[in-house]
Amino acid sequence: MRAYLDNAATTRVAPEVIERMGIFFSTAYANASSLHAQGMEAKRALDEARAAIAAMINASPEEIIFTGGGSESNNLALKGVAFLQKEKRHIITSAIEHPSILGTCAFLEKQGFSVTYLPVGREGFVSAGDVESAITDQTALVSIMHANNEIGTIQDLDRIGKACAAKGVPFHTDAVQSFTKAPIDVTRMGLSLVSLASHKIHGPKGVGALYVRKGMRLQKQIHGGHQENDRRAGTENLPGIAGFAHAASLQTPEHITKMAELRDYTITEIERRIPDVIVNGSRARRLCNNVNVIFKYIEGEALLFTLSQKGIAISTGSACSSRSLRPSHVLRAIGLPHEVAHGSCRVSISRYTTKQEIDYFLDTVTAVVAQLREVSPFTKMGKYEAYTDDDHTHEGHPAA
Amino acid sequence: MYSRKVMEHFASPHNVGEIPDADGVGKVGNPVCGDVMFVYIKVKDGRLEDVRFKTFGCVSAIATSSMVTDLAKGKTLAEAERITRDDVADALEGLPPIKMHCSNLAADALHAAIEDYKKKRKGSAG
Ligand SMILES: Cc1ncc(COP(=O)(O)O)c(C=O)c1O
Numbered sequence: 001m002r003a004y005l006d007n008a009a010t011t012r013v014a015p016e017v018i019e020r021m022g023i024f025f026s027t028a029y030a031n032a033s034s035l036h037a038q039g040m041e042a043k044r045a046l047d048e049a050r051a052a053i054a055a056m057i058n059a060s061p062e063e064i065i066f067t068g069g070g071s072e073s074n075n076l077a078l079k080g081v082a083f084l085q086k087e088k089r090h091i092i093t094s095a096i097e098h099p100s101i102l103g104t105c106a107f108l109e110k111q112g113f114s115v116t117y118l119p120v121g122r123e124g125f126v127s128a129g130d131v132e133s134a135i136t137d138q139t140a141l142v143s144i145m146h147a148n149n150e151i152g153t154i155q156d157l158d159r160i161g162k163a164c165a166a167k168g169v170p171f172h173t174d175a176v177q178s179f180t181k182a183p184i185d186v187t188r189m190g191l192s193l194v195s196l197a198s199h200k201i202h203g204p205k206g207v208g209a210l211y212v213r214k215g216m217r218l219q220k221q222i223h224g225g226h227q228e229n230d231r232r233a234g235t236e237n238l239p240g241i242a243g244f245a246h247a248a249s250l251q252t253p254e255h256i257t258k259m260a261e262l263r264d265y266t267i268t269e270i271e272r273r274i275p276d277v278i279v280n281g282s283r284a285r286r287l288c289n290n291v292n293v294i295f296k297y298i299e300g301e302a303l304l305f306t307l308s309q310k311g312i313a314i315s316t317g318s319a320c321s322s323r324s325l326r327p328s329h330v331l332r333a334i335g336l337p338h339e340v341a342h343g344s345c346r347v348s349i350s351r352y353t354t355k356q357e358i359d360y361f362l363d364t365v366t367a368v369v370a371q372l373r374e375v376s377p378f379t380k381m382g383k384y385e386a387y388t389d390d391d392h393t394h395e396g397h398p399a400a
Numbered sequence: 401m402y403s404r405k406v407m408e409h410f411a412s413p414h415n416v417g418e419i420p421d422a423d424g425v426g427k428v429g430n431p432v433c434g435d436v437m438f439v440y441i442k443v444k445d446g447r448l449e450d451v452r453f454k455t456f457g458c459v460s461a462i463a464t465s466s467m468v469t470d471l472a473k474g475k476t477l478a479e480a481e482r483i484t485r486d487d488v489a490d491a492l493e494g495l496p497p498i499k500m501h502c503s504n505l506a507a508d509a510l511h512a513a514i515e516d517y518k519k520k521r522k523g524s525a526g
Binding site: 080297298301305306307309318320325327330337338339342374375376377378384385 | 403407410411413416431432433434435436437438454455456457459461462479494499503
């Protein structure tokens, strides 16, 4: 049996989406900028997709820029705002953002911007009060993600948005994980910019969108033609865009309820079957498809590979699974020590996930955790022996 | 990413466990980095009669621990002291470059256990 439980990384493209996209490869393939009838048909499909995405976040169609995915949307939002600034050279974000935000912020720091990385509490929440007190008259932008990709915590954007509005600072959110899974309302949440991506919602990879509030100026990042209201050059990826919009329209409230039930079942059963487990993130405000747990005394890469050999796909925040050899910055930010963070396991489900797959995962993981704990010296000790050997501090590792 | 041999040793590691009345114990690694190995040895007539391990760590940490116990068992102390990290990696048909340093501590743990045995013997003899 196989179980794909890594839907926060990416998802299967829905069959309906593949069918819809096919039209734009085989028949309606004209360039949406062309003036002939075929071009106008393509333009119409593009407009429809734009209107559909806009409606889902309570925006107007002309406020949507299609991009090449979530990372590009995040880069465009941050650099687009930053590069227009003359005086305001301060950005506020959080410690748990996706690398496409943190990497862009690090780049902007090199360009002379100062960035405040707000801490989060044990459940991964940014406090609206912290946002408000971090804002200065130099602040150009606040960027706080909606739902976290690792621990699933959904921020209270209404409150953070109010704090930004009170100080008149534009507010961006990375809603790549939450789009279609948790409500987004740009007006109610006081958002000026929102990043979205298609491949997390059963759409194709390499396509996304950035919502830009009317009147908000943005420095273009890709120069060339006048596509996307002159804000992003390049022939529109119509198959991708139409697929994205169609994928977004397919998610129903029943899907969300079903995913949330499977999520709760997974968490409850893990806690019932396996001792020494820590559930990360918030139980109350959690993405409907996210489970993130620590199995104490074992290491996540070992868990991932063992499950993988049994046909199960999950992910881990362990250092050994990352090319940087650093454990997840998100797990560190919620206060987990390095050694504990190594044992994390993220299970992310989709509307296609079945109870049988979850049961197969639960049975397998229970056995595998027990087997790896057999090998671990810490299981019997009941603690991670506090002892360090300086000779074996990894190169490039942050000091403990 | 991992060789067949690494996955074999990882999936069913050899010589897992502690030796309650071990003659020497070697601990290497750092839980912060995600790899800690304990190697236990039993010595008889100058040979490693038994070698066991417990490891907290990733696939290659567990595989190298298993392999080093296989390589060391039955060897004289002098022979076991000459087992290097590269020997362990070679016997496993190679490790990914990124794992060569961090998760290939098993030979060090073995040497530490032999060191511990020698220290204890000196203590009881003196
Ligand atoms: C929260 C978040 N932001 C941004 C991205 C980047 O999106 P993309 O892979 O489409 O560039 C991802 C996923 O990879 C994500 O989970």
